[in-house]
Amino acid sequence: MTATITPPKPPEAAEPSLARRLLTTPTVGPLAALLLACVFFSFNSDQFLTGGNFSLIIQQVMVVGTLAIGQTLIILTAGIDLSNGAIMAFGGILMAKLAAEGTVPPLVAIALGLLVCAGFGAANGLLVTLVPLPPFIVTLGMLNVAFALTHIYSQDQTVTNLPAPLTALGETFSIGDTRVTYGSLLTILLFLLFAYLLGQTAWGKHVYALGNSPEVARLTGIRTGRLTVGVYTTAGFVYGIAALLLVSRTGVGDPQAGQTDNLDSITAVVLGGTSLFGGRGLVIGTLIGALIVGVFRNGLQLMGVASIYQTLITGILVILAVTVDQLSRRRIR
């Protein structure tokens, strides 16, 4: 250490300045990017800045956004979940098929779908905790398991003629003259709920501590195994809600659904400023990240840009976001 040579520094000012705090908050960059994108597209398209269009954007991102809530929880613990899209697809098919064939009442079908998704999450969590295995491998395996089960159970058939409760979240209500789906509202409420849980409860603090260092968390008296399983199970349950949103939005049970949603959900989390190394990030950032993807897709579409360029830009944004995260971590060290 150089402390022996350097003269003692005077103590620094009382509070870090507002500007400094803003710059070190990981959500500020993504929010600025989102606002800039909105400004850009509103100058380039007349239809962009309308209530109807924004309602559409939210509908387009709500499924991936909801998956990304669970993904955020897991990434905050320094894990990753590749299986969430496949779990959602299985949950969706299960709900749709049970309800459409009248095996059980629709509400029971929904409840079973939610429970099965939570069960998949719990299985991931137990494998990560008890064996223990790296989350990447566990969820890669679970991705294949859930994908296969979806196709076996559905016999590759799309399920149609769904009873009303399964599509209820696709119904709309009006804010002014803008039609908003109940599903969009539910998604926003979920984000607020998890922002509260992560920011204002002991459970949230423990999730961050676990992501910082499992050993520190354990020695502080946090039951890290239980916490990890809890996080994966909660994420699984949220995937179940995403399944219901998916079914209600498309009106069918589709065995092909959600195949790239795992990576899209990671994209949203990373664009939202959450660190893939765990312990740093905000779930509201994930909402912003999902909206960035949605706004770019929608805006470029309105400008008549071919969809492959939307993918190109998303890819560049992800690399940019991870670079910023990496550089800011290096500065702290």
Add this chain to the structure above:
Amino acid sequence: MTDAPSAPTPPAETAPASPAGTAPTPPAETAPASPAGTASAPPAETARTPVLQARGLVKRYGHVTALDGVDFDLMAGEVLAVIGDNGAGKSSLIKALTGALQPDEGQIMLDGRPVRFRDPLDARRLGIETVYQDLAVAASLDIASNMFLGREARRPGFLGRVFRLLDHRRMREESARHMADLKIGLRSLTQPVESLSGGQRQGVAVARAVAWARHVVVMDEPTAALGVKESGQVLDMIRRVRDRGLPVVLISHNMPHVFEIADRIHVQRLGRRVAQIRPGEHSMAEVVAIMTGALQLDADEQAVVADKEAARAIGLT
């Protein structure tokens, strides 16, 4: 599983959910506040009973014997340094005393009363706090969150009970008071601890341990990663902790630090305690020689050369 806040256990016994209760307590009263029922004993009696004691602890890992019947005595109000070469069983001893490992044989007594720790939480509930080397704090959380990690304070009433809402303000205020008690200067309690210097970070860990400890503070190599100036600050902190009446167990490789701050030294060698020494009565070189086996203490606590070659090698005659 989502019943998250069940994990943090509120401090045992009656103590308020905060460490505040210990702060204004005069040092003399700390010991009788124990649950051991010694409250009625006269102070002199308490002073003679070791606060934390171990007899004949044995821990084996297959063919390796980490602890070979080690004894341990920590008296009230002292700083006891534990030293020993690598593999002497220092960390196994400390882990046994803080619940991080379970000895195969032997007994641990707190205030003269036998106790068993199944995990670190058990030891913590009985007022034994540990500052672990390099594993002290959660980097991205702020100071107050770290001080209360695993023991968060919730808002009173409905908000806390049903909505599990944390009482951020109270945690910040109490953290500020504890940091001030140990004279740890900080810019802000809301900055993440990763933005602090190594010494300040260690300060947060020490302050947390002191705030919650009602019996013993154990510090594992608290100055190992620090520069000279920061080490000095931590040593000052340890003195303040002792002056508040909490006994401190200090594990350290740094002989000058040990001689500067310890009231007594426990020398660990080959899984046993080979000597208990007062720093004034033996030189640093002698202590190192005892630690390495070159010297042994006879019944009168006089140093006796056990290994002439080794003793000569380190400059003793």
